[in-house]
Amino acid sequence: MSVRLVNISKIFPSPDTPHKQVVAVKAVELEINDGEMVTLLGPSGCGKTTTLRIISGFEMPTTGDVWIEGQKVNDLPPNRRDTSMVFQSYAIFPHLSVAQNIGFGLELKGWKAARIREEVERIMEVMNLKDMYHRRPDQLSGGQQQRVALARAIINKPSVLLFDEPLSNLDAKLRELMRVEIRRIQQTFKITSVYVTHDQAEAMTVSDRIVVMNDGEVMQIGTPFEIYSRPANLFVADFIGKVNLIEGRITDTKGETYAVEYKTGSKTISSAAAALQKGQKILTVVRPESLRLAKPQSPDSVLLLGKVVKIVYLGPTVEYELSVDGLKRTIAAVVSNPIEAGFFDIGEEVAIDFHPQAAHLIPAEE
Amino acid sequence: MMTRRELCESGSRRIRNQNAESAKMKTSVWDRTGKQIRLISRDPFLLIVIVLILASLIVFILYPLFRVIAMSVFQDGRFSLSVLGEVFASWYLRRAFLNSVMMGALTAVFGAIIGFLFAFSVSRTDIPLKKFLHIMAIIPIISPPFIGALSIIMLFGNNGLITWSLLKINNFQIYGFRGLLIAQVVTFFPVAYITLRGVLESISPTLEDAALDLGGSRWKVFRRVTLPLAIPGIASAMLVLFVETLADFGNPLILAGSQFPILSVQAYLQITGMYDLPKGSALALILLVPSVSVYFLQKYWVSRKQYVTVTGKPTQSSPKIVSPAVKWLLFASCLLVAAFILLIYATILWGAFARVWGSDNSLTLQHFRYVFGVGFKAVKDTLIVAGLSTPLAGVLGMIIAFLVVRKTFPGKRFMELSSMLSFAVPGTVIGIGYVLAFNSRPLLLTGTLLILLLNFIFRYIPVGIQSGVAILRQVDASIEEAAIDLGADANRTFRKVTLPLMVPAFFSGLIYSFVRAMTAISAAIFLVSSSWHLMTVQIMSQVESGRLGAAAAFSVILVGIILAAIILIRSALSLRYGRMGGTMLKI
Numbered sequence: 036m037s038v039r040l041v042n043i044s045k046i047f048p049s050p051d052t053p054h055k056q057v058v059a060v061k062a063v064e065l066e067i068n069d070g071e072m073v074t075l076l077g078p079s080g081c082g083k084t085t086t087l088r089i090i091s092g093f094e095m096p097t098t099g100d101v102w103i104e105g106q107k108v109n110d111l112p113p114n115r116r117d118t119s120m121v122f123q124s125y126a127i128f129p130h131l132s133v134a135q136n137i138g139f140g141l142e143l144k145g146w147k148a149a150r151i152r153e154e155v156e157r158i159m160e161v162m163n164l165k166d167m168y169h170r171r172p173d174q175l176s177g178g179q180q181q182r183v184a185l186a187r188a189i190i191n192k193p194s195v196l197l198f199d200e201p202l203s204n205l206d207a208k209l210r211e212l213m214r215v216e217i218r219r220i221q222q223t224f225k226i227t228s229v230y231v232t233h234d235q236a237e238a239m240t241v242s243d244r245i246v247v248m249n250d251g252e253v254m255q256i257g258t259p260f261e262i263y264s265r266p267a268n269l270f271v272a273d274f275i276g277k278v279n280l281i282e283g284r285i286t287d288t289k290g291e292t293y294a295v296e297y298k299t300g301s302k303t304i305s306s307a308a309a310a311l312q313k314g315q316k317i318l319t320v321v322r323p324e325s326l327r328l329a330k331p332q333s334p335d336s337v338l339l340l341g342k343v344v345k346i347v348y349l350g351p352t353v354e355y356e357l358s359v360d361g362l363k364r365t366i367a368a369v370v371s372n373p374i375e376a377g378f379f380d381i382g383e384e385v386a387i388d389f390h391p392q393a394a395h396l397i398p399a400e401e
Numbered sequence: 402m403m404t405r406r407e408l409c410e411s412g413s414r415r416i417r418n419q420n421a422e423s424a425k426m427k428t429s430v431w432d433r434t435g436k437q438i439r440l441i442s443r444d445p446f447l448l449i450v451i452v453l454i455l456a457s458l459i460v461f462i463l464y465p466l467f468r469v470i471a472m473s474v475f476q477d478g479r480f481s482l483s484v485l486g487e488v489f490a491s492w493y494l495r496r497a498f499l500n501s502v503m504m505g506a507l508t509a510v511f512g513a514i515i516g517f518l519f520a521f522s523v524s525r526t527d528i529p530l531k532k533f534l535h536i537m538a539i540i541p542i543i544s545p546p547f548i549g550a551l552s553i554i555m556l557f558g559n560n561g562l563i564t565w566s567l568l569k570i571n572n573f574q575i576y577g578f579r580g581l582l583i584a585q586v587v588t589f590f591p592v593a594y595i596t597l598r599g600v601l602e603s604i605s606p607t608l609e610d611a612a613l614d615l616g617g618s619r620w621k622v623f624r625r626v627t628l629p630l631a632i633p634g635i636a637s638a639m640l641v642l643f644v645e646t647l648a649d650f651g652n653p654l655i656l657a658g659s660q661f662p663i664l665s666v667q668a669y670l671q672i673t674g675m676y677d678l679p680k681g682s683a684l685a686l687i688l689l690v691p692s693v694s695v696y697f698l699q700k701y702w703v704s705r706k707q708y709v710t711v712t713g714k715p716t717q718s719s720p721k722i723v724s725p726a727v728k729w730l731l732f733a734s735c736l737l738v739a740a741f742i743l744l745i746y747a748t749i750l751w752g753a754f755a756r757v758w759g760s761d762n763s764l765t766l767q768h769f770r771y772v773f774g775v776g777f778k779a780v781k782d783t784l785i786v787a788g789l790s791t792p793l794a795g796v797l798g799m800i801i802a803f804l805v806v807r808k809t810f811p812g813k814r815f816m817e818l819s820s821m822l823s824f825a826v827p828g829t830v831i832g833i834g835y836v837l838a839f840n841s842r843p844l845l846l847t848g849t850l851l852i853l854l855l856n857f858i859f860r861y862i863p864v865g866i867q868s869g870v871a872i873l874r875q876v877d878a879s880i881e882e883a884a885i886d887l888g889a890d891a892n893r894t895f896r897k898v899t900l901p902l903m904v905p906a907f908f909s910g911l912i913y914s915f916v917r918a919m920t921a922i923s924a925a926i927f928l929v930s931s932s933w934h935l936m937t938v939q940i941m942s943q944v945e946s947g948r949l950g951a952a953a954a955f956s957v958i959l960v961g962i963i964l965a966a967i968i969l970i971r972s973a974l975s976l977r978y979g980r981m982g983g984t985m986l987k988i
Contacts, residue, residue: 093885112444112890113882113886114890118886120882120886123879126877129902130901130902140887143893188886188887191887
């Protein structure tokens, strides 16, 4: 076990009112395995950065313990913890050259200049930073600065590598490139990593597991697949990607398989966030791309009958918004390869269906 | 140490239990303090530095002030207001108080007007000779504050160039209110100029463009947009001018005369002339109260009201807020003021070379021979004191700035306030405080180099702190966190990352405190001795004994040294940082 957080909470004095307090992190439990890359994902203010700073030692937890490599590190200051951080702003020392930046940690360890040089050159090679040795930070592009920050953190061979929204200062294209790059380098060196981001696509790309946080609490821990397709609750379902939440009711249970009744049809679904009771109201989580649209044939074979209210043509896909009588929310559906699948017009009636495997049940909140 | 650690740990256990019960429960101040101590004690070096700085601030800033207060309100170990009563019973000393306040207020008004005139003309119009006007407005800042007074005597005094040599007026009365006001305005308007120029430059010209575009006349735009946005800056500049004038010692000592008593001079005369320590201290206390209160009013209230209108890149806009006629009127007024300043410095320069000012203005080097002969010890001593105290004050200021901006520890607010306090306290008061505080064991420092050094260091740390704080607020905190994260402790982070980043601010602070140290008089005049003498004090005694030529020669050398130092530091910085380096300095 590389990193273990036990009942971590952090309470700050409120910045506005002197005697009030803000609970930034609430009883977080987390275990991270060797070589694993775990992402803390959540909206701003959810406590993900605070959690990261507690691991690095920049914040002291109000309660709980931090373990790194089997050692309790609560009382170790950040400079004596075996962690390296890649900062959101990169935090490259503006008065040092690229090589001096990368070699900074080794210099602090008291390495000989020749050995530092060798190591720095090796890492710069891996990081595609050749020929930048003597550059000054202000002569680097955003992507290059990002690489320098990463190289500077990796060169120390830390037990844990920490990323604090490292890509948020890059433009969209570079961001996509760098997240693949970060994953590649993390895999090359097999460094245990904790990655903080609010971008779910970024989290999906880089992570072995994702920790979804909200209001300081952990909402769900799971693989990208589990987080996307098997969300534990409404918050996770709604936060990750576009989602349809279709109201229904359990009519029968058989082990972990549930018969669900909808407005016009019914379905047997075997994936649920929690054990459900007969008669319980539920929400069915189905992603827009999992919905199948067709021209309605005989009325009794239709699961849900919708009416097209909006069409957005994107080229490779068409997005439909459909209203279904008796449902609170409209339904979003994405049809890929529309030329073969056919088009629907505004006002047209459409039969909506989905594969049972693509659906996941969560209890409806009253 | 052990007991403190235990204390802290039990404190934090208590916090944990509390929080387990209820996250909303308030942690007491003591718990928080305990936690802060626990945090710092993770880094013993940091802890030692903080304790040392707090201790020295108490001993070298607060303790002398305490002694001044104690001396004036304690009689034979008992609290008594009799000395203060005596002071207020004296018509003459009451006049001194009123005169000082009035002089401060008038200097604030006229200084702010001239300062605004210069700042507005330089930043908002396209008048010619901007560079020249800027230099003319800066020169009084880098020269001894009493040069104005000295020059005014040489121009308008009994043997004055204008009053006697040109106009043949006998016994023209320049001493007193009129002369002093002119000297103070000339000396202090540059402070208002610098403040207001910053304020005006931060007001985006696009705001004026927008107002003009909406159909406002130029005068209306100035009155409804530019001026209101500058008002907090003007108020702030006036308060600063008030405090500085109130605290000023050199100009009134030369120009006030006995008919127009001024508080700081009277305090000095009570102590050095009458050896009346309680009464001198009481006068100092009376001087202290308005200075400190107005200073903090300025710092924590008015300066917060300033508008921030600049976002992103400064926008380009051609000046069109003034009509050509107004532009030339502004230009003419600025030229007039600049010409007067030029006259003042030319007079000093001529006076330094004139055989006997007023009666025989033929050129001679005799005054310089005097300065480099008999007077040379003062030159050497001044250089030693300023040369040693300035870098020490600079480093200390940077360290305090770093601690105050970046660290959390108990006593942080105290450190910030007490270190800035010496900006607000008039030199006369701190000088008297040092005399009282350090004339007996274990801190017997009277007459030593050390007392001068300590006085200068603790008087000029605020300069370093201000520039340090300004630059640290610009540097992202994560840069230091990155160093810590990579394994550097507080000491190494400061030395290898923070300090190099602060170098430009350090040097511009250094120049400013060097200027202040070279030109200091109000506190130093109490602390000089036969073994350690200062040029400024020499100039004063030359003026007092009527040797204006020697005083002028000393002043020329003094300004020369300061200019040389500025040029030296600037070129050193340009060498190190390229062309950027030179412009890093404000002056």
